[in-house]
Amino acid sequence: MSASASKVSSLSDEQIINRWGFDYYVFKALSAFRDADYTAFTHFTSIIENLVVRPVDGHSDMIVKLRCMQFLSRINNGDKLDLTFEEPKTPLESAVSVLESICRDMSVPPREQERVKQAIIETLIMVCLRSGEFTRAEEVLLRHFSDAEDSAGKKKLFESLIRRRRSSHSVLQLSSYADFKQDMLDFIERLYRVPEPFLLQMLKRSGHPGVSSEPVTSSSQDRQKTSAAAEHHGSVCACLSLHSLRQVYGVLSERYGVSVSFTQLQQELEEEQEQEESPELHLALSETPREQPEPPYAGMTISRLVQEDDSQLSTAEEEETQISSPHRIVIPSGPDSDDPEVRTPVRRSDTHNHSSECSPAQICTPARHTQKHNRIILSSDVEPEDHATSPPSSRRSSRHKQQQKSDHSESKCVMVEDDGGSSAQVCSPARPSSSSSSPAVRRSARDTQRQSRIVLSSDVEPEDHATSPPSSRRSSRHKQQQKSVHSESKCVMVEDDGGSCVQHSTPARPSATDTQRHNRSVTVSSESEDHKSSPATQTPRRRSSPSSGGAHKRRRARWQDVSGTHENWSDEESLFSATSGRSSKKYSRKMWTVQESEWLKEGVRRFGAGHWEKIRSSFPFTGRTAVNLKDRWRTMLKLRLV
DNA sequence: ATAGGGTTACTA
């Protein structure tokens, strides 16, 4: 098939299915929020967080959804002043940052943007006042409060309350935080109507009773049912009537502007069948391939988008299994189907994934169909997850010193990564100096994220505000760094049959497993954070400020109790969750990915070295500060990577 | 916000 088809096939089953799950849980999270079931909302965002650490078929609308989730998470926790998503900001200040990101990527009328921002700021001030945090309220007032005339009155009022240290006033009682939350949700929903997720549509089509088709507004009970049903449905064998399929296709193609007719697809499938002798019907959506530039994030795995760590080392892991066992979904002809059951095993492509793609939102980020990337396989024999197959522990390939002449090979590596071939150039459009703009999906310092996990999974536990920054810890003076090292970064590329490449960059580590994988023609996804994080697991040691250490450890332990899988979390895990208290001083290193380095290079090329903040905000860096960028650039220079 | 020196985390 066409190039698009090969792209499709380059997606792993996990990526595709995770995408479905992602869409579904975003949908659920919004429903829960709408229903004021904030506990459920937190649960769903938690699931999403977990999900996006895995490889996911990431499209630009995924970023939009993630931002919406981030925004709502911050809003949701906005009345808890002791939490932070990005230090040292309060949740609502973080919400403003996310809002700015959202507004950059989607066309939001300036007025609306201003209104929402103002609502957030006012609420924040009220929250501060109610909790007696007058100084903070004053800070916020001075820093953020609109100077618009129509808010002058409010400003005066707040000023007066602050001056008089009044934490109760009729104004403060007037608006409830719950209303505010719903207002923010309305804003998000007006901006971006999340389409019904593919999984729900399939469930509905399958004739499963009790599936609500309403968009985001149905009750959470309904949704619970749906969810249960979906689970039930998950690995069940099903048959899809051609009629149903046609219906679904009709709806979806219309909604998402797919111009290929069902019949065309069938023909294509037949041809394909002939060629492949596959027992399955392969409906590759041959929507006219769009040659336009791909959406900034298209083709990236979300793990890349979120973690950006994939290229550090390729652990490959479970991907091994997917080749041999494609997941297949077979949809039963539902009770409502009056068609004679057509058991033609069907393999078809995509539409589903796009179920969310071309939503009505006015996404400026070139959100486009990327149908080519996905396919749905409808057939029999379901093979439930083998992801469990855990990876070998030794993950890093041994250092291949001097393996490369240096520079050249490095840059090559960069080009190959990512199934979609999305490399550095795929960055979001440079936005001329929106300086204060908050980063895309960016999170705060690492260890705080770790904490936030805990907060998420076991209810807020505000503490260690006291954590005082360590006073100068300089003492033992290290020796001077030596110049040396030219060829530190190695790039080993492994290409599998599918053409996907693995690269091991920089600290190359033991690669026995890689070779094996290679030999076995395994698609090795570039994500890898999970395993690499083992070092992180070794609990950052030293450099602890005495005051924070205890609490920190406690929380860690607690988290580990809860999940037992802490090891598998990346440093960058926390998308939506907040952390309580200020930073502890420990950190664990997060190596730079090739992708990030490429962004950096591109940024420097575009804006020049030294404009770190501008660069940072122009690319989807996550968890990187301008200083980080500067340091990385310094390292790259040292290593002559640029 | 950035530059540059110092420190820490992590690997071999």
Add this chain to the structure above:
DNA sequence: TAGTAACCCTAT
């Protein structure tokens, strides 16, 4: 324990 990338701190 050395080497080093990533990170932190602080002066500007």
